[in-house]
Amino acid sequence: MAQQKKMVEEITSMEEDFAKWYTDVVKKAELIEYTSVKGCMVIRPYGYAIWENMQKELDTRFKELGHENVCMPMFIPESLLNKEKDHVEGFAPEVAWVTHGGNEPLEERLCVRPTSETLFCEHYKAIVQSYRDLPKLYNQWVSVVRWEKTTRPFLRSREFLWQEGHTIHATAEEAREETLRILDLYADFCENFLAMPVVKGVKTEKERFAGAEDTYTIEALMHDGKALQSGTSHYFGDGFAKAFGIQYTDKDNQLKTPYQTSWGVTTRLIGAIIMTHGDNNGLVLPPKVAPIQVVVVPVAAHKPGVIEAARDLTQRLSKVCRVKIDETDNSPGWKFAEYEMKGVPLRIEIGPKDIEKGTCVAVRRDNREKSFIDLSEVETAIPALLDAVHQGLYDAAIERRKVMTYEAKDLEELKDIADNKPGFIKAMWCGDRACEDKLKEYAGVTSRCEPFEQEQISDVCVCCGKPAKKMLYWGKAY
Amino acid sequence: MAQQKKMVEEITSMEEDFAKWYTDVVKKAELIEYTSVKGCMVIRPYGYAIWENMQKELDTRFKELGHENVCMPMFIPESLLNKEKDHVEGFAPEVAWVTHGGNEPLEERLCVRPTSETLFCEHYKAIVQSYRDLPKLYNQWVSVVRWEKTTRPFLRSREFLWQEGHTIHATAEEAREETLRILDLYADFCENFLAMPVVKGVKTEKERFAGAEDTYTIEALMHDGKALQSGTSHYFGDGFAKAFGIQYTDKDNQLKTPYQTSWGVTTRLIGAIIMTHGDNNGLVLPPKVAPIQVVVVPVAAHKPGVIEAARDLTQRLSKVCRVKIDETDNSPGWKFAEYEMKGVPLRIEIGPKDIEKGTCVAVRRDNREKSFIDLSEVETAIPALLDAVHQGLYDAAIERRKVMTYEAKDLEELKDIADNKPGFIKAMWCGDRACEDKLKEYAGVTSRCEPFEQEQISDVCVCCGKPAKKMLYWGKAY
Numbered sequence: 001m002a003q004q005k006k007m008v009e010e011i012t013s014m015e016e017d018f019a020k021w022y023t024d025v026v027k028k029a030e031l032i033e034y035t036s037v038k039g040c041m042v043i044r045p046y047g048y049a050i051w052e053n054m055q056k057e058l059d060t061r062f063k064e065l066g067h068e069n070v071c072m073p074m075f076i077p078e079s080l081l082n083k084e085k086d087h088v089e090g091f092a093p094e095v096a097w098v099t100h101g102g103n104e105p106l107e108e109r110l111c112v113r114p115t116s117e118t119l120f121c122e123h124y125k126a127i128v129q130s131y132r133d134l135p136k137l138y139n140q141w142v143s144v145v146r147w148e149k150t151t152r153p154f155l156r157s158r159e160f161l162w163q164e165g166h167t168i169h170a171t172a173e174e175a176r177e178e179t180l181r182i183l184d185l186y187a188d189f190c191e192n193f194l195a196m197p198v199v200k201g202v203k204t205e206k207e208r209f210a211g212a213e214d215t216y217t218i219e220a221l222m223h224d225g226k227a228l229q230s231g232t233s234h235y236f237g238d239g240f241a242k243a244f245g246i247q248y249t250d251k252d253n254q255l256k257t258p259y260q261t262s263w264g265v266t267t268r269l270i271g272a273i274i275m276t277h278g279d280n281n282g283l284v285l286p287p288k289v290a291p292i293q294v295v296v297v298p299v300a301a302h303k304p305g306v307i308e309a310a311r312d313l314t315q316r317l318s319k320v321c322r323v324k325i326d327e328t329d330n331s332p333g334w335k336f337a338e339y340e341m342k343g344v345p346l347r348i349e350i351g352p353k354d355i356e357k358g359t360c361v362a363v364r365r366d367n368r369e370k371s372f373i374d375l376s377e378v379e380t381a382i383p384a385l386l387d388a389v390h391q392g393l394y395d396a397a398i399e400r401r402k403v404m405t406y407e408a409k410d411l412e413e414l415k416d417i418a419d420n421k422p423g424f425i426k427a428m429w430c431g432d433r434a435c436e437d438k439l440k441e442y443a444g445v446t447s448r449c450e451p452f453e454q455e456q457i458s459d460v461c462v463c464c465g466k467p468a469k470k471m472l473y474w475g476k477a478y
Numbered sequence: 479m480a481q482q483k484k485m486v487e488e489i490t491s492m493e494e495d496f497a498k499w500y501t502d503v504v505k506k507a508e509l510i511e512y513t514s515v516k517g518c519m520v521i522r523p524y525g526y527a528i529w530e531n532m533q534k535e536l537d538t539r540f541k542e543l544g545h546e547n548v549c550m551p552m553f554i555p556e557s558l559l560n561k562e563k564d565h566v567e568g569f570a571p572e573v574a575w576v577t578h579g580g581n582e583p584l585e586e587r588l589c590v591r592p593t594s595e596t597l598f599c600e601h602y603k604a605i606v607q608s609y610r611d612l613p614k615l616y617n618q619w620v621s622v623v624r625w626e627k628t629t630r631p632f633l634r635s636r637e638f639l640w641q642e643g644h645t646i647h648a649t650a651e652e653a654r655e656e657t658l659r660i661l662d663l664y665a666d667f668c669e670n671f672l673a674m675p676v677v678k679g680v681k682t683e684k685e686r687f688a689g690a691e692d693t694y695t696i697e698a699l700m701h702d703g704k705a706l707q708s709g710t711s712h713y714f715g716d717g718f719a720k721a722f723g724i725q726y727t728d729k730d731n732q733l734k735t736p737y738q739t740s741w742g743v744t745t746r747l748i749g750a751i752i753m754t755h756g757d758n759n760g761l762v763l764p765p766k767v768a769p770i771q772v773v774v775v776p777v778a779a780h781k782p783g784v785i786e787a788a789r790d791l792t793q794r795l796s797k798v799c800r801v802k803i804d805e806t807d808n809s810p811g812w813k814f815a816e817y818e819m820k821g822v823p824l825r826i827e828i829g830p831k832d833i834e835k836g837t838c839v840a841v842r843r844d845n846r847e848k849s850f851i852d853l854s855e856v857e858t859a860i861p862a863l864l865d866a867v868h869q870g871l872y873d874a875a876i877e878r879r880k881v882m883t884y885e886a887k888d889l890e891e892l893k894d895i896a897d898n899k900p901g902f903i904k905a906m907w908c909g910d911r912a913c914e915d916k917l918k919e920y921a922g923v924t925s926r927c928e929p930f931e932q933e934q935i936s937d938v939c940v941c942c943g944k945p946a947k948k949m950l951y952w953g954k955a956y
Contacts, residue, residue, distance in 0.1 A: 033601060033604055033605060035550075035551055035601070036557075037553045037554070037588065037597075040552075040553060041551070042549070042550055042597075042601050043548060044548055045546035045547065045616070048547050048548050049546075049547070051549075068523035068526075068527075069523065069526050069527070069530065070520060070521060070522055070523055071520070071526055071529075071621075071639065072513075073513055073515040073518035073519070073637055074518075074552075074590075074621060074637055075515045075518060075574075076515070077515060079514075080514055092580075093580050094579075094580050096553075096576045096578070096579050096588075097576060097577060097578040097579075098577075099575060099577045099578065100574070100575040100577065101574050101575075101625035101636075102570075102571045102572050102573065103571065110574075112576065112590070122513060122514060123511060123513070123520050126511055127511060138523070142621075143549075143552060145552070147580045158579075159551055159552055159553070161549065
C-alpha cells in the first residue's frame, strides 16, 4: 500500500506577518502544541530535545566552574515572599496562588515560584554559619510560573523552563566576579553553541531585576529587528542577606553579612534561535543544538544497492554526529522540504549515480550550498561542514545586526529610526529615569543595556540635550 | 591556623528508633534540608547528585527503547481532571488548587499536577489521527504534588520528583507488552544499579492506580521489615482513550480506539536505598549511584611525598571512577567517619609506609574489608572492588529478605507474624476484597502484590478458608 502522508505544510512568510511566521514554525516543526491550560504549552519531543542539548552543555559548563545542582520546593509561603521589599513588589502581581490543599483551605497561601531567591535565602540562612561554608555555588533546573496576560510560545508563557543559579560569597568582590563570570559564560554559549551574537552590558535601574543592585544582560537582535533579552546575571550585594538575616563568622571571629548573585537562562533561548536563524522555509538549527544534525535521504531507493549504501553511510556518520536516515516511501522532494522545515543543518543525498562515483551530495540548510563528498572522507568532511554551517549562521547574524544597528543623536532622529528602521539604536543618555520614560512614551523604545563596549555617539543626551553619561542600546523588545 | 570543624555527628541506632535513624541519616549526610514549606524539602547537592545518577541511567535506558522526552504544563484545569471518573476520585482529594493569578481570581481553578494522564490524553487527542501516528512513547522528568497529611523525606512528601512515562498504542497487546517491558526495566535497574532486590507482581484491584485496568509493581523490603513500593507500571486498556475521545484511523480505514500505559519511579528510590543498605554508621551507597565512589585519604600528609602520591593516585583513578581526595587538615580518623556516614563505597588510605611498599589500602564501606592494592594495578583493582561492593550489598539484601519472608496458612498465624516478625508474608487469597479489608483491619497488613512467581502455600484463603485463587505478598508498608 502506498503510504499517504500530508505534504509539508505552508509557512507564512516573514515579510508578510512575522508573528504568524513564528507561530507557524513552532507548530509545524512540532516544537510545541497548545493545551487547554491557557498560556501554557506542551513542549514536544523535537522541541524538548533542543532544550536537552542546551541543558547538557550549560550544565557541564556550570559544573566545570564548581557549581552544584539542588532542588528547592516549587511553593513559596506568602510570608517568605514578602521578606524582601523590592522583590515582592516586582513579583507579587504576577504569581499564581495556591489556596487549597485537597478540600481544605490552607492556613497561609502559597505562590508557585516565579523565581527562587527567597527559598535559597532561607536555605542559606540554615546552612551557612562559618566562612568555611562559603561560597555556595548552587543551581537548579526547574520550571517557574508568572501569570502573564499575553503569551507566546517560548517567548512569554505562564510556565517556562529555566535554570536559576544562586550563589553566596564572603565578599562583594567575589560575588561581583561570579556575576560577570556567568555573564561571560552565557555570552560564549550563545555565540559558540547557538551561533547567536549578543551584546553584553548592564541594565539601567528601571530595567533591573526586583531586588538586585545590578542586572547584567545579554541582548540579541531578532530577524524582525526586535531585541530579545537572552540571559541575565544579577548582583545582589548584601540586600537579600540582610533581609533574611544571613550571617557568617569570619576568620577574624567577627559576624559578617555575605553577598549574593543569581542568574538564569530559559526556554526563551529556543525562541531566540528560531528568530535569529529561521527563514521562510522554516526552522534553521545551529548544528551544536540540533537534535538531528544530518539527515540521509536515499534517492531512487528502489535501485539495487542504494538503501544499503545509505544505511552504511548513516552507520558510519553516527560515530561523528547525530544522524538520521529517512527510509519512508515519501518522495525525496517531500523529504527535502520536510527536513528543511525542521531546520536540520545538513542533508545528504545518495543515489545510484553517487554510489557509482563513490560520492554523496551534501546540502547545507543555511545557504543551500551543495557539495560532493568523497565517501571515503565523510567522517572528517561532514563534521567540517557542520562547523561551516555554524560559522555561516553566526556570520550572517553578525552581518544582519551590523546592518540593523543605527545611531541617533537627537530625539527626532531616534523616533524616525524607531518608526521606520527596526533594529538596535545606539544613543547617549544623561542617566535620568525621566529621559528613559520619555523615550518609551515618545518613540516606543526601551533601554536594552549600557554595553561594556562604549562609544561616543555625541556629547549630549539624545533626549534632554544635557551632558551625556553613557551610551545605551535602545530598541523595541520581546 | 588549625582548621576547626565539627566532629561527625551522632546517628541514632536503627534498633533504638528506625524512624529517627532514617531522618538522622538524610539530614546528617546532607541529602535534604527542611523548609518553611510544610511537607516539602530542599534536595541538597549530595542528595540531588544521587538523583542525577539515577536519572541519567534510566533516561538512557528509556531512550534505547525508543522513548522520547516531552514536557507538559504543571497545571490541570478542574474540568480536564474530571474527565475520567475513577481517576478524579482517586486524586481530587489530595491535589493543591491554584485559584488566583496575580490579584485576580481564575475563571476555572487549576490543580498542580498530581500525575499527568489527563494532560497526555488531551495531547494525544490533538496529535494522534492515524495508525501512522502510533505508538507514541513519551516520558517526562518533572515534579508532582500530592497534599499528604503526614510526610517523610523522600518517602512521602507533598512535592516529589519523578519520571512519568505515558504511551499510546494501536493494540491492547502492544500496550500490555510495553507495561511489562517497563516493569522489567525497573526491576533490572533496581537490582543491577541500586543493588536492591525486588519482587515483581501485579496489584489487587484495591491497590490499583486510579483509572488503571492493571497496576504492576516492584516491591522491596526495607531493613525494618516494611515493604516499599518502588515503581509501578499501569495498563489502562482503552478507558482513558474512550473518556477523552481519542481515536485513530487504522490501515483498514476504520476508526479505532487506542490503548495506553503509564509508569513511574520517584525520588522515593533514594529513601529505598537508604533503608535497604544503610547501617548504624549512616548511609551506604551502591557504587553505581554514588556521587563519590572512592575517597582518597592521605595519611601523615605532612610527610614528604604523601600528598603528591595521593594526588597522583586520585588523578589516575579519575579516569575509571568518580573519585575525590580529601586534603583538608581534619584528622584521618575524622575523615574515615565522615565518608562512612556519607556512604562512600570505597575508601583508600595512602601513607609513607604504603608508598614505600608501592601499595595503598582499600576499605570497603559495606563490610569494612581491608585490602592492600598494588599501586600499579589500581585502574583495574578499584573498579573490581566497586563491583564487589555492589555484589556484597545485593547479596546481603537478598539474604535479609530471605530471612524476613514468612509463610502463613491461617489468619492467626498471619497475625502472629505481622505482630512479631517484620517482613513479607506469603499467604493464599480467595480473590475477595472483603478478605483483603479484613487482613488490613485485623492484622494491619496490606497486599503488596500477586507475584509472578507463584507458590502453593496451601489450598485455601488465609482469611476465609474458601478455595484460594492465588498467593499474595502481604506486609506493612511505607
